Amino acid sequence: MATDIHPTAVVDPSARLGEGVSVGAFTWIGPGVEIGDGTTIGPHCSVHGPTRIGRGNRIVGHAAIGGDPQDKKYRGETVSLEIGDRNLVREFVTFNRGTGDGGGVTRIGSDNWFLAYTHVAHDCVVGNHCVFSNNASLAGHVHVGDHVILSGFAGVHQFCRIGAHAFIGMGAFVNGDVPPFLMVAQDKYARPRGINAEGLKRRGFDPARIAAIRRAYRALYLGDAKLEEARAELAEIAASGSEDVRAMLDFIEHGERPLLR
The missing domain is CATH 2.160.10.10 (Hexapeptide repeat proteins)
Structure with a gap:
């Protein structure tokens, strides 16, 4: 040809x-x-x-x-x-x-x-x-994992990482690392707004996998726990058999920018 x-x-x-x-x-x-x-x-x-x-x-x-x-x-x-x-x-x-x-x-x-x-x-x-x-x-x-969606006018700061399966909302300005599976929306600077559950369902994640990811999200973002305490809870979830939460934990432990919280 x-x-x-x-x-x-x-x-x-x-x-x-x-x-x-x-x-x-x-x-x-x-x-x-x-x-x-x-x-x-x-x-x-x-x-x-x-x-x-x-x-x-x-x-x-x-x-x-x-x-x-x-x-x-x-x-x-x-x-x-x-x-x-x-x-x-x-x-x-x-x-x-x-x-x-x-x-x-x-x-x-x-x-x-x-x-x-x-x-x-x-x-x-x-x-x-x-x-x-x-x-x-x-x-x-910037490092962007697989199956990431960046909506219109989203911007990502130097040296940040976006984990696999994350969803960045329209106009979000990301100035910290975004762990895998999260959904991020704009609020002056981007802030986590839950996990990207709909996207995970479309890619074949079963309810048990999504539930483990949601539990990890709650530990990181929906309480008063310090980051070290939240990491310990993620380690417990990962030890129970969740490879997805293990991926989140590994992501958190290997970044140059602060974690988006």
């Missing part, structure tokens, strides 16, 4: 395009770019290298992929962007490459949706099956 490059597109000779790649009108593909089989890049896009894009991605148009990190400490060192497979990238999305001081790589997984005007900054790590609604943005060095 041959590549399909519009006559007005500019593709650097060093770029490597797989079978069935399509490049739209007035799109620019720079040196050091690798694009996997079956990926479609629409009109008026730019892809800067070093960037590796996997198979079956759909980049709709006017997206800026692999641009220099927006960090004053960046001095032109070689840094990269890695994107997995089957992602949907809508209009005016921006993904930046990493920084030398931050590990050098921005990584985006597979099967994600990035809707219009979303932004993933330098050195971020995004998992799989996530949804970034319009204008959702990550500052640098």
Whole structure:
């Protein structure tokens, strides 16, 4: 299956395009770019290298992929962007490459949706099956787990982590770590508002699993217990056989930012 490059597109000779790649009108593909089989890049896009894009991605148009990190400490060192497979990238999305001081790589997984005007900054790590609604943005060095939903206009502070299956509400400004399974809503700064029960049900979590997660949430957020006391209660729940609560506890114990409470 041959590549399909519009006559007005500019593709650097060093770029490597797989079978069935399509490049739209007035799109620019720079040196050091690798694009996997079956990926479609629409009109008026730019892809800067070093960037590796996997198979079956759909980049709709006017997206800026692999641009220099927006960090004053960046001095032109070689840094990269890695994107997995089957992602949907809508209009005016921006993904930046990493920084030398931050590990050098921005990584985006597979099967994600990035809707219009979303932004993933330098050195971020995004998992799989996530949804970034319009204008959702990550500052640098953010880690996002699998199956996370960021609603429209949500913003995440540098170095924060969003655990798997979390739901971030519209306009929420997240300035601390969000454990797995939580639902967060805006109140000046984002505050926990319960667990993401509906999302967990849709992904096949049975009532017993959800009940254990809910019990852990109550221990963390619905009492006067200090964090160390709440962690002890989570450890008891995890010891009774809940791997989900064990994941929450492990998440809490390995963060650079304060826990969102």
